[in-house]
Amino acid sequence: MVCCGRALDAPCTLALLVGFQFAFVLYFSLGGFRGLVSVLIHSSEPEFDYSRPHDVYTNLSSLLLHHPGPSGPEQQLRDCTVPSPLLVGPISVHISPLPSLEEIKEKNPLVTLGGHYRPPDCKPRHHTAIVVPYRNRQTHLRALLYHLHPFLQRQEVHYSIYIVHQSGNSTFNRAKLLNVGVREALREENWSCIFLHDVDLLPENDHNTYTCHPDYPTHHSVAMDKFRYRLPYSQYFGGVSAVTPEQYLKMNGFPNKYWGWGGEDDDIAARVRLSGMKIMRPPSSIGHYKMIRHKGDQGNEQNPRRFDLLKRTRLSWRSDGLNSLTYKLLSKEFEPLYTNLSVDIGDDPHYPPVKTSAPNSKHHQAAPTSTIKTLKQSLVNTDATKEMSLCDLTLEQTCITAV
Numbered sequence: 047m048v049c050c051g052r053a054l055d056a057p058c059t060l061a062l063l064v065g066f067q068f069a070f071v072l073y074f075s076l077g078g079f080r081g082l083v084s085v086l087i088h089s090s091e092p093e094f095d096y097s098r099p100h101d102v103y104t105n106l107s108s109l110l111l112h113h114p115g116p117s118g119p120e121q122q123l124r125d126c127t128v129p130s131p132l133l134v135g136p137i138s139v140h141i142s143p144l145p146s147l148e149e150i151k152e153k154n155p156l157v158t159l160g161g162h163y164r165p166p167d168c169k170p171r172h173h174t175a176i177v178v179p180y181r182n183r184q185t186h187l188r189a190l191l192y193h194l195h196p197f198l199q200r201q202e203v204h205y206s207i208y209i210v211h212q213s214g215n216s217t218f219n220r221a222k223l224l225n226v227g228v229r230e231a232l233r234e235e236n237w238s239c240i241f242l243h244d245v246d247l248l249p250e251n252d253h254n255t256y257t258c259h260p261d262y263p264t265h266h267s268v269a270m271d272k273f274r275y276r277l278p279y280s281q282y283f284g285g286v287s288a289v290t291p292e293q294y295l296k297m298n299g300f301p302n303k304y305w306g307w308g309g310e311d312d313d314i315a316a317r318v319r320l321s322g323m324k325i326m327r328p329p330s331s332i333g334h335y336k337m338i339r340h341k342g343d344q345g346n347e348q349n350p351r352r353f354d355l356l357k358r359t360r361l362s363w364r365s366d367g368l369n370s371l372t373y374k375l376l377s378k379e380f381e382p383l384y385t386n387l388s389v390d391i392g393d394d395p396h397y398p399p400v401k402t403s404a405p406n407s408k409h410h411q412a413a414p415t416s417t418i419k420t421l422k423q424s425l426v427n428t429d430a431t432k433e434m435s436l437c438d439l440t441l442e443q444t445c446i447t448a449v
Contacts, residue, residue: 094251094331099138103153103196108132109166110155126168132200133252139336141189141248150188151382154195161191161207161384163199170204172257174288175237177227178245179220181212186245186338191383193248200252206235207384213376217394221300221310225371226389228294230378234385241266241288249286250334256288263297263318264288264326268333275334283318283325284311285335297321299368301355305394309352316359317367351396 109132145153157163164170176194180187187209198205210227212218224242231237239258247267254266267285269275289297297317304310318325327333355362374390 092253092329092331094135094253096136096250096334099136099250100134102137102139102193104134104137105132105200106154106196109199123167123169126165126170126202128171129253129255130200130202132202134200135253136251136334137197137249139193139248139250141338144185144188145192147188147191147383150192150195153192154199154383156199157195157383159382160380161195161382163195163206164204165199165202168202170202172203172239172255173235173237174198174203174205174239174241174256174258175228175231175235176205176207176241176243176256177224177231178207178209178243179212179218179223179227180209180245181218183245189248189338190243190245194243195383197249197252198256201255201257203256205256206231209384209386211386211388213388213390214393216392217305217397218307219302219305219391219394221304221314222302222371222373222391223389225299225302225368226373226391227387228291228299229368229371230375230387232291237291239288239290240294241286243286244284246338247285247335248338250336251332254328254332254334258288258290258293259326260290262323262326263293264328266328266333267335268327269330270335270337272337275330277327277330281312281315281325283315287314293323295368296323297367298364299371301359301363301366302370303355303362303366304352305396306352309356312356313359313363316356317363320360320363 151157154163156166176198178187178190191207194207208227208231210223210230212223228240231240239256241256244267247270249266256266258264263283265283265285265287267287268277270285297314297320300317301310301313304313315325372392376388376390377386379386379388
């Protein structure tokens, strides 16, 4: 039987109409083109059973069994396997009751002073600094340390956790604290990857490896319980993200002018595009995070100027960032589970608090440069004053045309 022949025009037309109607309903029930693409992408993602999570400290005992001790030379160790054989997938998140810092240290005996860790039985392929902007979140900090240390140890990465504590009572400035943390971390060690991590976000799958994409910044908190495990919008870059030092330099770091809550993560996302890069993400089935619920923070109210600042990002990103960063390092303390950086980043010029003195502090101003090698050198020499041109001859076209 030949369909749509002269004798079957009516039945074939009816079948085609029914088919088009079905496709039309399916298309819009999935949310249009984006929804259809999302379904196709998700169908190829790895699947995990989050209803049966593992304990966050699973498999850590095997690290102690193979610990070679202080006499074991690293050059005789094998290269760490990728992916790590210690990974378990979904992990449970328990935030109550929380153990004390002393108890957390006991559960992580291989973590050394300052929150440093290096795999005991293999040479790590990845070297990651975790930078956490912080103020008055003691409970959240304990939850993060309890959860993040075993999470990272199972991934067999060399890492350290830096808590950047904003001193004083000025309005909170997340992005500027991140700038300080990146700079101080690179002064200490030649990290190949830098994670920008909110203190109230806990990863729920250890296949979400804390490593960097070689070419582009990566947004890791793709699926947060706060947003029903969905990405709120395509350019969202808040929560947990990662950059290499080269990528950080290319986008001139992060903005320093966002005092208060909101806007800085969208500014950073815009910088990624304006510097000729794009945002990478792990599959949403892997980038799961649980947010610790909390009330609004005093001193971190909504930034009323955030939308005006965002409108000017295209014009301001080359002059506001790494090359305009100033701060005072008040103290650097190597705690058992983290490195604490207490800093004075100045006051919100629109809502200045009562000024308090900070004697015997070091004043730091970024030493901008045009290459990552000299960037790292300048992090040691705080007196360097060489100017940086992000849009030099090799980047000028990108800086002009990137959207």
